[in-house]
Structure formats: C-alpha cells, structure tokens
Amino acid sequence: MLLPSSPSLLMPPGMGFTWLISSCLFFFSLLEFLLPSFISQRRPHRTQATWKAFARALNLFALGILLQGGYFHGVTSLTFGVDIQRIRWLGILQRISIGYIVAALCEIWLPAPRWKELGFVKSYYWQWFVAVILLALYSGLLYGLYVPDWQFDVSASTSSLPPIGGGDIYMVNCSVRGDLGPACNSAGMIDRYILGLDHLYRKPVYRNLKGCNMSAKGQVSDSSPSWCHAPFDPEGILSSITAAVSCIIGLQYGHVLAHLQDHKGRLYNWMCFSLSFLALGLFLALIGIPLNKSLYTVSYMLLTSAASGLTFIALYFLVDVHVTGV
Structure with missing residues (x-):
C-alpha cells in the first residue's frame, strides 16, 4: 500500500473533500498484501461521485477480463484469439473492482456523524453494519x-x-x-x-x-x-463478498488517516483495529472456521486484514515517522 508521506497530498488545503482510501488486501504473501489502494474523492454531488466510482470499477473489471479472461491463450499456436465460450469472467482484478465499488458506495451514501464526538467505530456504524450483513449473507450461503x-x-x-x-x-x-x-x-x-x-x-x-x-x-x-x-474459481461470486468486507475494513484505516493528523493517534487506532481483527480471526479458526484461501472464509479474511494492517503500520512508521521525522 503506497500512500503519500505528506497529509497535504491527501487533503489539499481549502478543499472540503473527504478522501476514500480502501485497501483491498487479500492473501498471505507480502506482494498480495500490497495490492493497489484506491484513493477517490467524496464530492458534494453524490450522484456524480457514484457515476465516477462505477466508471473506475468497470474500467478495472474490463482490464481484468482482458488480462485474465483468456485473451492471450494459444500465442504460439493457431488457436490464438478470443474464445467467448470459455472466457473467464472473474479474476483478481475483477474482485478488486467489486470490493472497491462496495466500499465507495458505503463512503458516498451512508451517513457518518462527527467522529470527534463518537469515535471512529460509532461514527461509521452504518458501514460496519453493511460489513456484518455481508458476512451474514456469506455464511448463510456457504453453510x-x-x-x-x-x-x-x-x-x-x-x-x-x-x-x-x-x-x-x-x-x-x-x-x-x-x-x-x-x-x-x-x-x-x-x-x-x-x-x-x-x-x-x-x-x-x-x-x-x-x-x-x-x-x-x-x-x-x-x-x-x-x-x-473440474474447474474451480477461487475468485468466485461467494468469496468476493468477504473480499468486499476486507475493502470496507481498509476504508476504516483510511478514515483514521484522513481525520487524525498526529502520528501517535493514527498508530494507536490502526493498532487497535489490527489486533482486534487478529484476535477475532484466531478465535474463529480455533472454533472450527478454517483458514481457506479459495473460499475466502471469514477467519481468513480477518487474519489477512490484521496482517495487512500490521504491515501498513510498520511501513508507515518506517517511512513517515522514523525516516522523515515529521
């Protein structure tokens, strides 16, 4: 996750924009932890912002189909071309686009009280409510x-x-x-x-x-x-639901970055989030919900989100706190 070290790059002075930062982090390897984070503006005109979010998601979805849908099969043979009957509709980029649009719609349309009065969890309780509903839907369909x-x-x-x-x-x-x-x-x-x-x-x-x-x-x-x-798609429809929840979780890390200016407050809130997800993920794994990457189970999603958060904390501390000393 690459973020500007200066807060002014995220929130330009004199502009009343809230920035959406959703971290779509899915797998155990460090490379997969550092999947692109999307930074977009929440503009006064919600309809306009919604159309722009859908445009970005569709562009990324189309790029995923182009790169992973089978367009480049048979390059060294006479079978080169596009086979519409066997094209792969879902892949990692398509999953990121789904998670991005879910997080973007939550940020654009769901109300949020003042965070200074209620804190980050209570201020964005509607977004947490959507995450819980998605997890309940996933669990109901899976089991x-x-x-x-x-x-x-x-x-x-x-x-x-x-x-x-x-x-x-x-x-x-x-x-x-x-x-x-x-x-x-x-x-x-x-x-x-x-x-x-x-x-x-x-x-x-x-x-x-x-x-x-x-x-x-x-x-x-x-x-x-x-x-x-038999074929099986690890980036299928059901697993994309929990992947979208991980993007909503990443959105909460972005709220901390956008609202707090001091390093201590940011690191404290991020650490609370990460340790909470880590403890809950380990608890679910111990009671019988396995860590399954292909199914993107709830325990797997929580543990990878926690690991992603801890990785981001370490990088933020090294780059913004230790190196720059700001």
Missing part, C-alpha cells in the same frame, strides 16, 4: 445451501484431460450441506450455476492436493477423484 450431486462433461469443459474409464461424464457425489471441501462446497455450485463451468479457472489449487495425484507435468491421474478434473 446453508444444499449441494446436490453434480456432473460435468470433459469434452465440453475447459479441461483437456482424458475422461476416466473412457467416458465423457464425470460424476461428483455430494448431497450435503455446509461442506467446505473442494468437491461439494456451495461456492463452486453458485459459480457453476451463474457463471457456467466453462468460465471458471482451469487450474485450481485443489489439484495440488495429495488425493489428486498431480504429475510433474501438471496432469491429473485417471485414478484421481472426479472433482480433481
């Missing part, structure tokens, strides 16, 4: 949806692997509810119904599991379970 048995046709899917036993159809037996495994989770079912199997990620990380018997050449053994051959 409440019934996943029936499903099948897919290898010859019509994105997989180029030979079918098991000479057949064309893979059958996956589920008939469960609340399963978080790679075969029968509701996140995959939602993506298959809405996006279509051919528009999902072709090489999911699930194939690296021991049960799939992945060869050194990246081929899945014929004796592997049927779900090992």
Whole structure:
C-alpha cells in the first residue's frame, strides 16, 4: 500500500473533500498484501461521485477480463484469439473492482456523524453494519445451501484431460450441506450455476492436493477423484463478498488517516483495529472456521486484514515517522 508521506497530498488545503482510501488486501504473501489502494474523492454531488466510482470499477473489471479472461491463450499456436465460450469472467482484478465499488458506495451514501464526538467505530456504524450483513449473507450461503450431486462433461469443459474409464461424464457425489471441501462446497455450485463451468479457472489449487495425484507435468491421474478434473474459481461470486468486507475494513484505516493528523493517534487506532481483527480471526479458526484461501472464509479474511494492517503500520512508521521525522 503506497500512500503519500505528506497529509497535504491527501487533503489539499481549502478543499472540503473527504478522501476514500480502501485497501483491498487479500492473501498471505507480502506482494498480495500490497495490492493497489484506491484513493477517490467524496464530492458534494453524490450522484456524480457514484457515476465516477462505477466508471473506475468497470474500467478495472474490463482490464481484468482482458488480462485474465483468456485473451492471450494459444500465442504460439493457431488457436490464438478470443474464445467467448470459455472466457473467464472473474479474476483478481475483477474482485478488486467489486470490493472497491462496495466500499465507495458505503463512503458516498451512508451517513457518518462527527467522529470527534463518537469515535471512529460509532461514527461509521452504518458501514460496519453493511460489513456484518455481508458476512451474514456469506455464511448463510456457504453453510446453508444444499449441494446436490453434480456432473460435468470433459469434452465440453475447459479441461483437456482424458475422461476416466473412457467416458465423457464425470460424476461428483455430494448431497450435503455446509461442506467446505473442494468437491461439494456451495461456492463452486453458485459459480457453476451463474457463471457456467466453462468460465471458471482451469487450474485450481485443489489439484495440488495429495488425493489428486498431480504429475510433474501438471496432469491429473485417471485414478484421481472426479472433482480433481473440474474447474474451480477461487475468485468466485461467494468469496468476493468477504473480499468486499476486507475493502470496507481498509476504508476504516483510511478514515483514521484522513481525520487524525498526529502520528501517535493514527498508530494507536490502526493498532487497535489490527489486533482486534487478529484476535477475532484466531478465535474463529480455533472454533472450527478454517483458514481457506479459495473460499475466502471469514477467519481468513480477518487474519489477512490484521496482517495487512500490521504491515501498513510498520511501513508507515518506517517511512513517515522514523525516516522523515515529521
């Protein structure tokens, strides 16, 4: 997350603008912690600001489709081109655009009392309320949806692997509810119904599991379970909900930066946020909500948000406090 060291670069003197800073930070690696932060203005005309936010989100979404949708497949062969029937609709840039527009709409339209009187949490309680609603929706869909048995046709899917036993159809037996495994989770079912199997990620990380018997050449053994051959999108519809919540959390860090001018106050509030998310994420992991990157579970979202906040605190202290000494 790269932010100007001088507060005047964020809030120009004489301009009554509140700046939206949403940190879309998703994964454990430092590179993924430092995904782009979006800084936009909350202008007096909310409708105009909304249109501009949607324009930015659509531009980023379109860029994601261009870069990750399959436009550059077959560069060294005669298959080069765009295959609309198998284009990947969701990817990391599309997820960032979804999180950005959710955080932007919260900042533009939800009322916020004076933070000096109530503090940051109470002042932006409507934004926290939206985050809680999104987490409840995610949990309800993840654990409440019934996943029936499903099948897919290898010859019509994105997989180029030979079918098991000479057949064309893979059958996956589920008939469960609340399963978080790679075969029968509701996140995959939602993506298959809405996006279509051919528009999902072709090489999911699930194939690296021991049960799939992945060869050194990246081929899945014929004796592997049927779900090992199926596409799965880790940046799917359901996991984008919790990713949007992480952007709302990043927005709260931006509020601290915009409203407080002293380093001590900023570091104190950021540390309170980060340690709270860390404790809650560890608690959820201990009671049985696993850290699952592909499903972007609530515990995973809280722990990565905490790690992102602590990383940002360290960088802010080194650059703005220690080096500049301002």
